[in-house]
Amino acid sequence: MVYTKHFPIKTFKNLQQAERYIQDALKVSVPENDRESIHLDNLFQYMVADDKTLMKQLVSSHGIVCVQNAYEEFKLTKMRFEFLHQKNFTFSPESGRYQPPTLTDIEKNGKVLARHFIQSFSPEDDLTPEQIHQIGRETMLEFTGGEYEFVIATHVDKAHIHNHILVNTTNMNTGKSMKWKIPRQKNGKQKDVSFAEFEKVSDKIASKYGAMIIEKSPRNSHKKYTMWQTESIYKTKIKSRLDFLMAHSSSIEDFKVKADALHLEVDFSKKWATYKLLDEPQIKVTRGRSLVKSDPEKYNEDRLIDIINQNTGTFSVEDVVNQYEESVAKKESDFDYQVLVEPWQISHKTDRGYYLNVDFGFDNRGKLFVGAYKIDALDDGNYFLYIKRNDRFYFMSDQSSERNRYMTGETLVKQLKRYNGHTPLKKEPVMSTINELVDAINFLAKNNVTEGRQLSLLEQKLEEAFHEATETVQELSDKIIELQQLSKLLLDVELSDDKEAGLNRLKELMPLADVDDLTFSDVEAEVQSVSKSRDFLKERLDTLVKEINQVHTIQAVASKKEEPEKGISL
Secondary structure, eight states: OEEEEEEEEOOOOOHHHHHHHHHTTTOSSOOGGGTTOOOHHHHHHHHTOGGGTTTTTTEEEESOSOGGGHHHHHHHHHHHHHHHTTOSOEEETTTTEEEOOOHHHHTGGGOOOEEEEEEEEOGGGOOOHHHHHHHHHHHHHHHHTTOEEEEEEEEOSSSSOEEEEEEEEEETTTOOBOOOOOOBOTTSOBOOHHHHHHHHHHHHHHHHTTOOBOOOOTTOOHHHHHHHHHHHHHHHHHHHHHHHHHHSOSSHHHHHHHHHHTTEEEEOSSSSOEEEETTTTOOSOEEGGGTOTTOTTTTSHHHHHHHHTTOOSOOOHHHHHHHHHHHHHHHHTOOSEEEEEOGGGEEEEOSSEEEEEEEOSTTOEEEEEEEGGGEEEOTTSOEEEEEOTTOEEEEEESSOGGGOEEEEHHHHHHHHHHHHOOOOEEOOHHHHHHHHHHHHHHHHHHTTOOSSHHHHHHHHHHHHHHHHHHHHHHHHHHHHHHHHHHHHHHHHHHHOSOHHHHHHHHHHHOTTSOOTTOOHHHHHHHHHHHHHHHHHHHHHHHHHHHHHHHHHHHHHHHHHHHSOOOOOOO
16 A cells, blocks of 8 residues: 655754754654754755665665765755846845855745655555655656656665655756645635645556555545554454454353453443454554444444354364464465475575575575475475565675665565576465365364354355355466467567567557567466466365365265154055
8 A cells, every 4th residue: 555745845944953853764754843844955864864775775866966965956956047047146235246045045935945755655565665666756757747856765664665755846947846736625725736646646656566555635644544554453353353253152251251362352341342452562442333334333242142142062262262373373374376496596494494595686696584484395305485475585695785675575486486497386365265264164063063153154155265266267267368379479479580560460469468578488487377376276176176065965964864764654
């Protein structure tokens, strides 16, 4: 998710005021009362601080000769047009000459000297720092038309990677100030139209790279957004525990005992139930009504009692805790990609995991640590590596620590594939859903629950997931056919004497395909990848069908034995 923020810089205040901001540099939002007191010179230093930008590798500029001298160049650009247009020159009786303007002259009347933009991204967006930096550049180039100087620094000091962008408000070509529209609406309030336009450009560029776009309020701050993110994580965990407890409690008192065992504080003393995670740094309680907006009473005590009273079977506190912890552990160890790693790609092994030999860009070889829980050693000496897209690994360069940087799981998969040639297995998300439901049904069966609301609800969800998986298999099969068609046409282009004519024919035959940068090898690799995903999912579905049929057979036999024998009337 991308979150944007903006504020104007109007004055050159003293260094002491600027230092107060820099000491609070880990914050990406600026207190309201400090927004007018940012010293432009020191703000540039903050933006390109080494410990936040991977040793300045993620700092770039537009219209600037030397990014380290950007502040002076911003001032000189403004001064250049003051001279060209003969603005703010004052006559000195002592010298008998006109004196050039000072910085005070330039900033008079509250003139905006520069604008500071922030683009923050959620770790869930699964974007590399380089991609986020490029999003910032493309956003500013489109928003400004390339007519204004700017500096962009991508900071990686927090989980949410973010861009700081400073743009000079003086047009490099005309010397005119950047127009900024904040009209007053009919209700008397002002609307920052220009910033809304910036957000639209930012959303468009970010969405091309796969970032999720959130609805924003102009009153929001990044601090509020971060708090909202944290609260959402707590809500998700609370709902997960509540749903599990509701399915495995025999009474409301049993529910409370098991909630305590799962470190969930429950309070039914007021109109709305409240919950709090005791094993998380949650400070404020969460009201039950905020967990499901469409059904605010779902987690109130009376509703819980109605649902729990429909349950059959009893489960011990120990079994419930073990099953819940096991389900959480399986989710954490779940994977998006299964990658084959050859022995030469392993540097060395420790008790905690493995160090992999990895290249990150041109002439930048190093090592990267992967926990043992993500790797299985195979009998043939190779390894299977299980990776999630949004995993983050720290790459350590063999040459210099200045070249160290973070790498996402998806980037690591691409790097490993590039050097060993093995096509990774991409796991379809529905597979995880099916596995979770099967585990839940097996847990009920283990505790002799063969009928009732819990089982029927799980079976219904499993049936829905099964249909979704079946549709996914068909979609993957269709995609394979499309890729095979594209592959043979690309091969024809590569074998053709007139490649440009061949490419034009291909575009006519497949107008929806983006083929400009594709090669025959690229598409064939994608065919292998999609085929692996389809076959893996299809194999799991076939196994699941056999398991379900076996269970139904056992249930039918058990049901028949319980029926009284019917005699034959003579």
